[in-house]
Amino acid sequence: MRQWTPDLRSNSPVQALQGLIGLIGQAEFETALLEHLHPIVPAASYSIYQTGSGCNPQLFMSASHGVPDTTVNCWNAYLSGPHLSDRTLAGVPHATEHPLLCHITANEVPAQHRARVYEAHGMAERVSVVQQKGDSIFAINFYRHEHQRPFSDAQLSDFESLAPALLPLARKQIELSLPRMPTGRHNCSFWTMRLQQMRKNLTPRECEVCARLLTGMTQDGIARDLGLSLPTVKTYRNRAFDRLGIHFKNELFALFAA
Numbered sequence: 001m002r003q004w005t006p007d008l009r010s011n012s013p014v015q016a017l018q019g020l021i022g023l024i025g026q027a028e029f030e031t032a033l034l035e036h037l038h039p040i041v042p043a044a045s046y047s048i049y050q051t052g053s054g055c056n057p058q059l060f061m062s063a064s065h066g067v068p069d070t071t072v073n074c075w076n077a078y079l080s081g082p083h084l085s086d087r088t089l090a091g092v093p094h095a096t097e098h099p100l101l102c103h104i105t106a107n108e109v110p111a112q113h114r115a116r117v118y119e120a121h122g123m124a125e126r127v128s129v130v131q132q133k134g135d136s137i138f139a140i141n142f143y144r145h146e147h148q149r150p151f152s153d154a155q156l157s158d159f160e161s162l163a164p165a166l167l168p169l170a171r172k173q174i175e176l177s178l179p180r181m182p183t184g185r186h187n188c189s190f191w192t193m194r195l196q197q198m199r200k201n202l203t204p205r206e207c208e209v210c211a212r213l214l215t216g217m218t219q220d221g222i223a224r225d226l227g228l229s230l231p232t233v234k235t236y237r238n239r240a241f242d243r244l245g246i247h248f249k250n251e252l253f254a255l256f257a258a
Contacts, residue, residue: 013162016040020169025176034065034142040158041127041151043142045071048170051083052090054135058216060174067145070121073257077120080254082113089130089139099164102128103156116257122146127156129163140170188212194256198244206240209233213249214256 019036023029034046047062057079062071078086088104105125106118118124125144130137142159144151151159191211195202202210205226212222223233246252 013040013158013165016162017165017169024169024173027177029173029177030061031063033061034063037142037162038065040162041142041155042144042148043127044145044148045069045074045123045143047071047075047141047143048139048174049075049141050136050138051086052132052135052137054133056216056218057083061170067122067147074117074121074123076253077116077257078113080116080250080257082110082116084250085110086113088113088126089128089137090132097131097133099167100130100132101160101163102126102130103151105150120257124148125151127151127159129159129167131167138167138171140166188215191215198255200243202240202243203236205236206243209236210240210244210252213237213252 016037016039020029020033023032034043037043043065044067045062045064047059049057049059049062051057059072059075062075063069064071088109089102103126106114106123109118122145123143124146126141128139128141130139132138140163188208188211191214192207194214195207195210208226209222212225213219217225219230219233219237222228223230226233228236241247241252244252244255246255
């Protein structure tokens with residue numbers, strides 16, 4: 001017979017995941033993720049989202065640790081244009097659903113993307129684990145900010161060990177929390193309030209349509225949600241865009257990217 005004690009180092013990937021497993025299904029998961037993973041990946045912010053031409057872009061979770069949380073502003077900046085040509089997370093053509101690790105510094109990011117997302121919010125480096133299905137990309141991203149040291153080879157190696165287990169963990173948390181959404185920044189009421197604060201004299205229906213666009217809903221989805229026809233939704237959208245002085249959806253996101 002053999003006996004031994006498990007490795008309980010706080011900086012081991014397994015130990016980091018144990019803390020997160022205990023939070024599955026709880027609202028605290030989103031804000032506690034960085035703290036639990038900080039010994040492995042000392043990032044100042046993170047985001048979990050889907051993007052790509054095969055899906056509607058959607059931010060599932062994000063938070064910061066040790067710095068002001070500007071992750072929603074970063075997401076809005078990303079949707080203001082850079083997401084349309086972003087290849088920094090894309091794998092090989094016809095990629096399988098196997099996890100793909102990505103590591104990039106701000107200097108390697110295309111100019112518009114770098115200026116609007118990275119430089120505007122003090123981010124210098126990103127390490128990601130990505131799962132691609134067709135033209136849809138599910139990404140878990142960790143960002144080093146300018147005041148932090150670059151990720152070391154050892155940290156990147158630890159992240160490689162952690163990433164395959166982190167993907168299903170994050171997906172399960174999203175699955176369990178989606179029925180309770182929208183809350184906070186995912187809430188249409190949150191964006192309705194932000195739109196009203198702009199004092200552009202939008203009508204209630206115009207606010208409802210724009211708020212749902214800001215949460216990532218399609219116009220078809222908005223029509224179903226509000227019990228309106230698609231042409232009526234488009235009319236409200238066009239009227240709202242006229243009042244806001246914009247023409248395209250990416251410009252709507254850009255209004256809240258600052």
